[in-house]
Amino acid sequence: MGKQEVNKHTWKMALSEQKEEKPEDILRDFRASFFSMNRLASFPWTFLDSELQSNKSSEFISELLKQTCLHPLCGKFPPSVRFRRIFLSELIKREAAGCDPLDELYDALAEVLGVEETLHCHKTYFLPTGDAISLLENVAVISEGTTGLVTWEAALYLAEWVLENPQVFTGRSVLELGSGVGLTGITVCRSCSPVRFVFSDCHAVVLEKLRENVRLNGLGGGKSPSVTVDQLDWTTAPEEQIRRIRPDTVIAADVVYDPEVAGSLADLLLKILKCSAAAEILICSTVRNPETYGGFKLRLEAAGLGHQVLTGPVGAVFPYNRLAPIELIKVFRVQEG
Template identity: 45%
Template structure:
């Protein structure tokens, strides 16, 4: 194989590996490039390499995606092979036979490779909406915000971070593994989301602990102190929020409807309440721009609450697989100076 073609094959393998580990939609894979590559090759070595980087990958063996997803992937791989090769490839059919015997589940794993060489694995629902919530899956803005965080670790290093609407936990776990925060508070309101979130934190080698008392500074450690909190944005009070004493506040893909936006802005405004002399936390909100009107409503609500904002420039690295054509945004918010009282 020529050197330039070898480089193409390496890039193709990397794309298949990362998209399969993350259980991305099968239509997003470079199937046409694979078929062209197979037509140029006289053997099935590339397909065997793809099998090792996907279905046979150690991460997938230990934490497999849903059986339905693996079956669909292998079926498509077999179709591409049969389109250009007369002889069947036994390894592909053996892998398909194995997954055909697995018990079907409503959940599966998604894994992501981090720059440090570590991996992040989540157990998620196979459906976008499950148990009456969308919080059981990872949304693209969470991946985008995690990329930005990894590129800008100073915003999180040695800080206490509060995440609003943590969902499956991807962004927070990436920050905990790559950005060395002092403490990290995951939060959500749905009981099923919180249950799954707790499991994902444990799956990645972290142990949720009760919130530390106000003013307590955890001892130095390689791992941050991790807390999971149930926060209902419509009910939480200023004192409850200020007790977390966050230095940085983040949220990803939480702008769904006017009611949610107003509740989020109320929480952000409440975070400015706290002990006199304590600076307001830095805040970052990431979202996919699906409807420009939703973005305009968010910025209008911020202005009415006295919260200034600026768009964060797009970052340069693409670490995780998500829709390249989606418009992503991160807003850096300047919360009002701390006040002694707030409405509850």
């Protein structure tokens, strides 16, 4: 069975299991999807429709509002204005077809209609412990000349793998390349007890937002683990900077999307392994363009580096598109001779 077929099978199984979930599970799913601004089509609407048809009561919608738009997190770290408007409009449409009008639902819509759109929003992801990771992101996928101001699927995939493999990070010095807004790295810091974690990126605006998200989630400031946010340009990074970090583990998510940077990344990984021979290097990629991704692997080979495809995460912690073709590889130096 190919990887795409496995993903489809997993997705179908998830849909099948969803039918057996209890109301509290569905409320939790709605909350997770709402705060991560997941695709509206992926919300468990079927359960809501069934609940409204069988009970003809607005009680479930009232509870649903408490877990989404009326949740304290929404006041502190709100999803985008547009997303909240669309979500509430969808709720109203379904409520109108299934039960009597709920005043607080219309009040919530009226409130958000009066809010001005901004270029920024918050996305919140819930860890298995119940703790929340809240990130300030840009609403637009591409803004200020970079794609690094939003959370991408490979970062969520890698974060789930991190939660299932804490031993790769516990007690270690970890370097993240192309940290973006910080989801994967913050997950490592919150869940795996590294000794040190270095977030890195090369784009000044990304670094500014990254530092803000690190502070937002209570990291740094002398607390354990030791956390720094460094500028790291793959084409010019001096060996002394790598030696200073001396990482035991290196991670990166969704950094192989441009043929021009593939060679720079391969050269940087070789430089890291020369400075820290025992480092474990994990690269997670959404394979949007097989030619670009294949070219990256060829550049690894040309740099004297091999790779091994790793098994992905088993559990579904974060909501994202699980049909996306995502691959996680471990990169290592090929022994000569």
